[in-house]
Each structure stands twice: as structure tokens, then as C-alpha cells.
Amino acid sequence: MENDSPHDIYGIENWGGGMISVLPDGDIGLSNPLDPSMPRMSLPEIVKGLKQRGIQTPLLLRVKPFLENGVRQINESFAEVIKALGYKNAYRGVFPIKVNQQAQVIESIVEYGRKYHYGLEAGSKPELVIALSKSLSKEAMIICNGVKDAEFVRLAILSRKIGFNTVIVLESRKELDTVLDVAEELGEEPLLGVRIKLTHQIGGNWAESSGDRSTFGMNTDQIVSVIDRLKQAGLLHCLMLQHSHLGSQIPDVNDVRRAVTEACRYFSELKSEGAPLTHLDLGGGLGIDYTGEKTASPNSINYTIREYCSNVVETVAYSMDEAGLDHPVIITESGRAVVANSSILVFDVLETTLYDTPDAPDPQEGDHHLLSDMRGILAYLVPERIQECINDAVYYRNEMRALFRRGYIGLREMARGERTHMAIMSRIRGIAQASDLTTEIDMQLNQIADIYHCNFSLFQSLPDVWAIDQIHPVVPLQRLNEEPGRRAILSDITCDSDGKVDSFILSGGLSPSLPVHSIADDEEYFIGAFIVGAYQETLGDLHNLFGDTNVATVDLRPDGGVHLLQDTEGDTIHEVLSYVEYNPRDMIASFKKHVDEAASDGHLTPADRKQLIREYTDSINGYTYYE
Ligand SMILES: *Cc1c(COP(=O)(O)O)cnc(C)c1O
Numbered sequence: 150m151e152n153d154s155p156h157d158i159y160g161i162e163n164w165g166g167g168m169i170s171v172l173p174d175g176d177i178g179l180s181n182p183l184d185p186s187m188p189r190m191s192l193p194e195i196v197k198g199l200k201q202r203g204i205q206t207p208l209l210l211r212v213k214p215f216l217e218n219g220v221r222q223i224n225e226s227f228a229e230v231i232k233a234l235g236y237k238n239a240y241r242g243v244f245p246i247k248v249n250q251q252a253q254v255i256e257s258i259v260e261y262g263r264k265y266h267y268g269l270e271a272g273s274k275p276e277l278v279i280a281l282s283k284s285l286s287k288e289a290m291i292i293c294n295g296v297k298d299a300e301f302v303r304l305a306i307l308s309r310k311i312g313f314n315t316v317i318v319l320e321s322r323k324e325l326d327t328v329l330d331v332a333e334e335l336g337e338e339p340l341l342g343v344r345i346k347l348t349h350q351i352g353g354n355w356a357e358s359s360g361d362r363s364t365f366g367m368n369t370d371q372i373v374s375v376i377d378r379l380k381q382a383g384l385l386h387c388l389m390l391q392h393s394h395l396g397s398q399i400p401d402v403n404d405v406r407r408a409v410t411e412a413c414r415y416f417s418e419l420k421s422e423g424a425p426l427t428h429l430d431l432g433g434g435l436g437i438d439y440t441g442e443k444t445a446s447p448n449s450i451n452y453t454i455r456e457y458c459s460n461v462v463e464t465v466a467y468s469m470d471e472a473g474l475d476h477p478v479i480i481t482e483s484g485r486a487v488v489a490n491s492s493i494l495v496f497d498v499l500e501t502t503l504y505d506t507p508d509a510p511d512p513q514e515g516d517h518h519l520l521s522d523m524r525g526i527l528a529y530l531v532p533e534r535i536q537e538c539i540n541d542a543v544y545y546r547n548e549m550r551a552l553f554r555r556g557y558i559g560l561r562e563m564a565r566g567e568r569t570h571m572a573i574m575s576r577i578r579g580i581a582q583a584s585d586l587t588t589e590i591d592m593q594l595n596q597i598a599d600i601y602h603c604n605f606s607l608f609q610s611l612p613d614v615w616a617i618d619q620i621h622p623v624v625p626l627q628r629l630n631e632e633p634g635r636r637a638i639l640s641d642i643t644c645d646s647d648g649k650v651d652s653f654i655l656s657g658g659l660s661p662s663l664p665v666h667s668i669a670d671d672e673e674y675f676i677g678a679f680i681v682g683a684y685q686e687t688l689g690d691l692h693n694l695f696g697d698t699n700v701a702t703v704d705l706r707p708d709g710g711v712h713l714l715q716d717t718e719g720d721t722i723h724e725v726l727s728y729v730e731y732n733p734r735d736m737i738a739s740f741k742k743h744v745d746e747a748a749s750d751g752h753l754t755p756a757d758r759k760q761l762i763r764e765y766t767d768s769i770n771g772y773t774y775y776e
Contacts, residue, residue, distance in 0.1 A: 227479070
């Protein structure tokens with residue numbers, strides 16, 4: 150099978166979206182999705198080029214055409230479906246800023262999205278401040294969600310005076326009072342939306358953000374009270390948008406249809422209450438197929454963007470036709486699906502801990518019988534008896550450990566026992582690799598997977614891997630034309646035992662270890678984590694005070710080269726210390742005091758003194774990662 154060739158054991162074809170592939174020389178290559186005729190670029194070569202310019206790994210690579218492709222896909226898919234189905238209105242998507250607020254990212258989205266009248270969604274005051282600094286198309290929308298104080302509302306209402314289509318989505322009955330007060334104070338009418346709490350509950354990691362117990366949106370009772378209050382204030386004509394959001398990464402497209410149907414029911418009820426709704430906002434939730442499995446599971450989805458769009462448009466058209474209403478403008482707030490593919494985290498392997506031993510130690514006079522029995526396993530190790538051999542090897546080793554703890558077996562004999570165990574497991578792994586593994590055996594063999602120590606912080610750069618067992622495709626960036634002879638889990642450089650990646654997507658499904666190559670001592674071996682452009686950057690934290698990584702934004706040039714558009718240095722130690730309220734200047738002063746005291750006691754030469762101070766200040770000004 151093609152998938153089993155050394156080229157695609159990582160399932161790249163399933164999740165790479167045509168942008169990631171393996172080049173003939175075994176490097177990971179990047180293609181330009183906006184111009185597939187362009188030559189592919191070697192990712193490790195890009196990284197080496199950046200290193201030559203002083204941009205070290207770990208590094209977050211943002212690929213501009215990947216981001217633009219995300220914006221293009223959602224807008225063009227909706228436009229195509231609208232045309233194909235004869236829907237009688239437009240799509241006006243907005244990008245939810247919280248999904249990736251980085252200045253470069255938002256600027257690229259706004260620039261590229263202008264021709265689609267693509268807008269922005271702000272869930273907080275700072276995000277609205279970002280949105281209002283951008284030059285959007287005159288027809289684009291700004292949708293304000295989240296809890297709003299009077300200042301937020303004032304800014305939203307006033308922004309209409311300078312041409313922004315800013316809609317205040319009411320999250321609660323109480324918020325309406327704030328809005329009415331501010332509107333009266335300013336003598337200006339707001340554009341209003343109302344956030345509905347749909348009762349339909351979705352599957353996946355975000356099930357709790359949908360349904361009755363969702364903390365957002367209003368139920369029927371609260372909506373009725375908002376309508377009555379608006380009527381009473383004579384402002385029902387301001388209510389032009391209905392909003393609902395089910396949560397992120399909806400795994401099953403049927404949930405989309407059911408939710409949209411329910412949203413449309415509210416829409417027609419609100420219309421018959423006299424609200425002049427023209428815009429139906431269906432929130433985010435369009436998922437990404439991180440594993441490429443095309444199933445309705447937490448890290449996958451059972452649909453394409455195109456299917457999502459046609460389900461939405463078809464359902465809205467059908468419901469509106471049935472209710473005898475005009476087709477509304479359709480808005481979605483898809484974030485993940487737009488930006489996830491745009492960034493790749495690249496890190497280097499610092500060190501490896503190998504868990505295999507080719508040979509069991511020779512028998513010795515007086516060996517404990519458990520050790521001899523364990524060695525005896527080698528005599529009946531055949532593919533049909535793999536499971537039995539694993540069971541026996543684990544049993545004998547554990548018995549020996551028990552005797553060691555009680556003092557019946559000494560250190561050297563125990564060491565020989567551990568080594569014999571490892572040798573047997575390595576032999577089993579060799580045999581197992583050639584035959585079909587059951588998942589159970591795969592898991593057990595994982596006990597002897599190597600540990601590859603990598604230069605990154607999971608908590609800073611892949612927080613969802615830690616928090617919600619998110620799976621990102623992780624792949625070595627070079628030598629993919631060679632059979633990877635080893636299996637490893639990846640550990641990061643924090644001192645936290647959770648700082649590891651031990652679930653990987655391969656072409657055959659999930660695996661607890663990653664196929665990797667043996668690495669020579671002086672070899673640079675890069676690993677990439679893909680599809681990390683959504684949520685990861687801002688959710689990352691300063692565990693062990695590892696800060697932001699270096700970031701490079703690149704464009705792929707038509708001649709196959711790359712153009713470095715922007716590079717942002719990662720945090721220095723100085724910066725992360727300031728975040729946790731140290732004053733680095735004082736710290737240098739107090740370190741100098743230690744040095745001067747030691748110098749005045751005659752313990753230091755002037756050269757020592759100078760070197761100590763230089764090392765300390767260099768560290769404070771340097772990168773937080775391994776250099
Ligand atoms: C987070 C959020 C989104 C984005 O959701 P995705 O699943 O990333 O598309 C959209 N709308 C609201 C209200 C949100 O809170």
C-alpha cells in the first residue's frame with residue numbers, strides 16, 4: 150500500500166491539506182496552496198536559513214500563503230455554495246480575534262480578507278480596540294460578543310460614526326440596560342444582536358459550551374424579556390442580528406444541521422415578534438481534521454469545509470423558505486478552521502535516551518532462577534507467542550524487583566536482570582515491527598520507546614496537548630526517505646513530567662510513540678508540530694519561565710525560495726522575569742554585590758569577577774530556551 154511506504158507512515162496526505170508533503174530527498178516540503186504550480190520548498194532548509202540569520206529553534210513558522218488560503222477557503226466555499234444553491238443573500242464572515250490575536254496574523258487576515266468583505270469578531274474590549282484599528286471593507290462586519298461594560302458599548306456605538314458596522318450582541322438581559330443607558334447618553338442608536346442559547350448539544354471536547362448548561366446566551370424566557378424591553382424603549386428596530394455559538398471543533402456535521410435548524414426557528418419567531426432581523430450569525434465550530442481520520446471524534450471531523458458550508462446554506466434556505474422569510478445574510482465566526490494550518494512549531498532534538506540493548510548479559514554461576522527463566526524466553530520467542538513473551542518478561546523482571554527491594558538480590562544482579570529484560574523487549578520489538586501489531590502489544594512495547602529530549606516547552610507552545618489531549622501531527626522534518634528505525638516519545642525541556650508528547654497520528658491511526666531515526670552526535674534533527682495556528686500562542690504559559698519562542702513569518706516565492714517577511718525574537722530571560730514581577734536591574738545589582746563581597750574577601754581574581762558578571766548579564770539578556 151502506498152501509505153505504508155516510508156514516505157507516508159505519518160499520514161501526511163490525510164492531514165497535510167496538500168500543503169505539506171515529502172520531497173524526493175526526504176525533507177518535508179511546503180507547497181503554496183494559492184499557486185500549486187510553484188515548486189515545493191524544503192522546510193528544514195527554511196529553518197537552516199533562518200538559523201543562519203540568527204533565528205534559533207524552537208521557532209514558530211508562520212506561512213503567509215497558508216493563512217491566506219484559510220481566509221480564501223471559507224469565503225470562497227460559502228460564495229460557491231451560495232451560487233450553486235441559488236441562495237438569495239450573501240456570506241459575511243468574521244474572524245474571531247481570540248483564536249490568534251498576534252498583530253501580524255490579524256493584519257494578514259484583514260488585508261487578504263478585504264476583497265471578501267471579511268470582518269472581525271471581538272469578544273472583549275482589547276479585541277474591539279484591535280478591530281477598530283484595522284481598515285476593513287465598508288461592507289465588513291464587526292461583531293461584539295462577550296461581557297460588555299459601558300465603555301465597551303460606548304466605543305462600539307461611536308465606531309459607527311466612522312463607518313464601522315459594529316454590532317453589539319446582547320449576552321444577557323442586564324447588558325441591554327447598559328446598552329439602553331449608553332445609547333440614550335450618546336443620542337445614537339446601536340446595531341443590536343441577540344445571543345441565543347440553543348438547546349442542541351454537540352459532541353467533542355466542547356460539548357459543554359452547547360445546550361442548556363452553556364454559560365453563554367439567553368434562553369427563551371430571557372429573550373422574550375429582551376424583546377419586551379426593546380419594544381418598550383422603542384428600539385426593537387435596532388435588532389438586526391441573531392447569534393448562536395455551539396463551541397469549537399464540532400466533530401459531526403449532523404450537529405451543524407440540527408443546530409442551524411434550531412437557530413432558524415428562533416430567527417423566524419423573532420421576526421414574527423417584529424424584530425427586523427437581517428443577519429444570521431452561526432458562530433464558530435467549523436473543525437479541523439488534525440488526525441486526518443475523517444471521523445466524528447474529538448481530534449477529527451467527518452466533513453469538509455465545503456460540506457459545512459453547503460449544510461449551513463441549504464438548511465438556512467430551506468427553513469427560511471418554509472417560514473416564508475427572505476434569506477438573511479449568513480455570518481460565521483470560524484476561527485480554528487481559518488488559522489490552524491498557518492503555523493508550524495519547529496524544534497530540535499537535544500539528546501536521546503535509548504531504551505534498547507542488543508544483547509542480554511551472559512549467564513553467570515549462581516544467577517537467580519528468575520534471571521535464568523527470563524533469559525529462557527529467548528528460546529520460545531516467535532511471532533505467534535509475542536504476547537506471552539512480553540507477559541513473561543514483565544513478570545520475571547517485576548519479581549526480581551520485588552526481591553531486590555527486600556534485599557534478596559544485589560545491585561549488580563538486578564542490573565543484569567534489567568538489561569536482560571530490555572534485550573528481550575528489543576528483540577520482541579524487532580519481530581513485532583515485521584508483523585501486524587495489536588494496539589495492546591503496541592502499547593506494551595511503548596514501555597521501551599526511546600525518549601527524545603526536545604528543545605521546546607509543551608506548556609508554552611502546545612498547551613492544548615497538555616490541557617485537553619489535543620493531537621497535532623508531529624513529524625521529523627528530514628530523512629523521510631529512510632525507514633525510521635526507532636520509536637520515541639518526545640519530552641520537552643520543562644521539569645514537569647507532563648511535558649511530553651506521547652500520542653501521535655500515523656497513517657494507521659493513533660500511536661503512543663513516534664517513528665524516528667537514530668541521530669548522530671553532531672546531527673541537527675528537527676521535528677515539526679503542525680496545525681498549531683489556532684489558540685496555542687495565547688493560551689501558552691510560562692511554566693518554568695520558558696517564554697515565547699522566536700517567530701518567523703515567511704512567504705513562499707514563485708521561484709521556490711522563501712521571503713522572510715518578519716521575525717520576532719522570542720522572550721528574553723529579562724522579559725519573562727519582568728512578567729513575574731522581578732526587576733532584572735535590581736537582580737544584576739544584587740548579583741554584583743555577591744561578587745564584590747567575594748572579591749573583597751580575596752576569593753576572586755579581577756578576571757573571575759568580570760567573567761561572573763558577564764555570564765550573569767548575558768544570561769539575563771538571552772533566549773529562555775536551550776541555545
Ligand atoms: C471562540 C469563539 C469562536 C471561534 O470558534 P472556532 O471554533 O475557533 O471557529 C467564535 N465565536 C465565539 C463567540 C467564540 O467564543
